[in-house]
Amino acid sequence: MEKVLLVNEIVKEKGALLFMQLIPESGETMSEFCQRLSQLLSSYDRQLVKVTCFGDLASQLAFELELTSRFGSEFPLTWIEGETCSDSFMNGIQVWAFKGQLEYFQAKGDAKGCSFEDEQGSYLFMGDLLSAPAQTPEDGYAELLLQVNSLLNEKGFAFTDIVRTWYYLDDILSWYDAFNRVRTRFFKQYGVFEKLVPASTGVSGKNKRATAVTMELLAFRPRVETVDLKQVQSPLQNEAGEYGSSFSRAIRIGTEAYQWMTISGTASILPSGETANSGDVQKQIAHSFEVIGQMVKNEGYSFNDITRATAYLKDHSSYELLQLFLCENPDYQVPLVVTQNTICRDDLLFEVEMDLVK
Template sequence: MYFLNGDRIYIKPDNGAESLHNQLLSCVGQLNQINSGKKVFKVNFFADTSNNNSYNNLQEKAHELISERFTTPMVVNIIAQPPLTCKILAEVFYFDATLWNSEYIQKENGAAMLFEREGTEILIGNVQANKSKSCHENAASTFEDFGGLLGHAGFPVNSIIRQWNYLEDILGFDDDKQRYQEFNNVRSGFYADYFKETGYPAATGIGMNRGGVLIEFVALKSEAALTMPLDNPGQVAAHVYSDKVLIGGKFAVKSTPKFERARYLGVFGKKMIFISGTASIRGEKTIGLGDAAKQTEVTIENIRRLYSDEVLSQIPGNGIRPQYGHTRVYVKHRKDFKAIKNTVERYFGNLPAVYILADICRDDLLVEIEGKVVLE
């Protein structure tokens, strides 16, 4: 990752690998060929799995292959979101081991890598619960394990600065309760008042085909680093949405999504902005109904607003020059892929981008984009 003096790369399987298993083997084999002078510590596999057995088998096989081929442990995720160009795609994170000490931490249903340098500690990992058909139960279990993992590593809840929330069947219902709303209710309970003084983490809430509830996170403990929330003046902050855009009956519990539109991090001279999952919303209203290209344009305009001069002026330090450095694009319908990709490339050119098929947190949203901005 950038703030660890590393970065991320994407690995696609070789053209000759046709089955999901062979594509996994191809991706893992290519991990051995990475010659960046840095050290891999985390791999996400985005995969097109046909059923729960296929998902569970892939998860088991990926961990097995990684442990067989590498002497040091890694944080490994299987995210059931089909890539739009292959059956499986590896997202590989690496860091500079000459600058950062690292320690692998594993707890039940979760794992993380702890990085330390001159009194600054960063914890990066994941937790998952996939034991129930109920989103509420899986979310409650995941956050319980999340809290346990943070506590074991000595990190308070309000140390979380970036979070990815993957929900199976995000727009579905358990009886009369919408799954994403149930997740938000559980998250609000877990966060309680911990973020009252610091602002919430940047976050993405996105659908996946199976896997229950999976949370990825970055947490920070440091007196030397600076982190702060950033807002888009053209959007209502998600954590103060009105009941109009929250799903549930008149008397239902409806907690707002607790995240910031973006979050700044500055540590050891590395300055960047985490861009949360962003969609075609102005105020709190969806723009461009039924038009994937229009929604992509509005989404990108929202993202650009988050590193405009107006927003950057809040960050200490002169001469900050923003560069949008990476993006992950979630596409709701495969038929819209070309229109969305063309629009992204029209705005960002050859920017490193990965396109994933995934459901978005509102019925009428067709695309969601997240990324990072590097400040130099």
């Protein structure tokens, strides 16, 4: 089989924002990888807003030390556990950077945040948000949401300003239903359903503290009336809320400077909410890409507009089947960070998510 070489570098500049995705090159050391990131940031004169890392926890401490020795430790840095799908030390990183004034802040535990403004709106990232240990997973998650709400309020945002969340749940299959109940209850309490339901991803993933939940989020508050902030529906899937999972398929922020869209984790699910192609990873990969590809097309984007994209495989051995699909379907040869993480249902074998900007 001819292998598809994953694009090891995406760099897109839109106004003061810089979007990056980096994958280690074959044989590239951790130090060389961080040097490549440093040179890119220097050439674009940007400061780090957030870094999200995918890879085995065994590499986490060494990589964070290498990264913070070059860039300091103020920015949000989240490490998502997932078996590496290559011979590299990690699967890849996804980065936002900004040219202008940033405010970094520390939250409870190791969680950190970064806020900034451009002419269009105010932004806030929070990363490495971990639930507390020694609690039931759902209680820890509920406490985490209360913590998030307080932090947002302190920084002049409301919970309803959240446009995107990422959740990585230890032992996801044992308590995903309870996770959804807690999230839905919180959304009702804080009026999320009356405003905008965030896009979201929820897959498995351990964190360095061995707690039940790792969370990242992006909040956005428009500063001008011309900003178009909306939920995007999928033409091939119904809203997840119809089968008990409280997230939107995608969120789009349209400004005079750029059109940014974030697409939730997308798996092989029918409009009814049932799993399609159960047990067949090749068909699930094809179906997931068909769904996400139609959303991209309908909103006037192309895969050339991708700023980051993550593929989650339940089984590491499916990596070659994903490569085969990309080889046979050039229209879907998207730049991917590929990682092994369990999906939210036992019969789901693949999930893909992405951000795009034009």
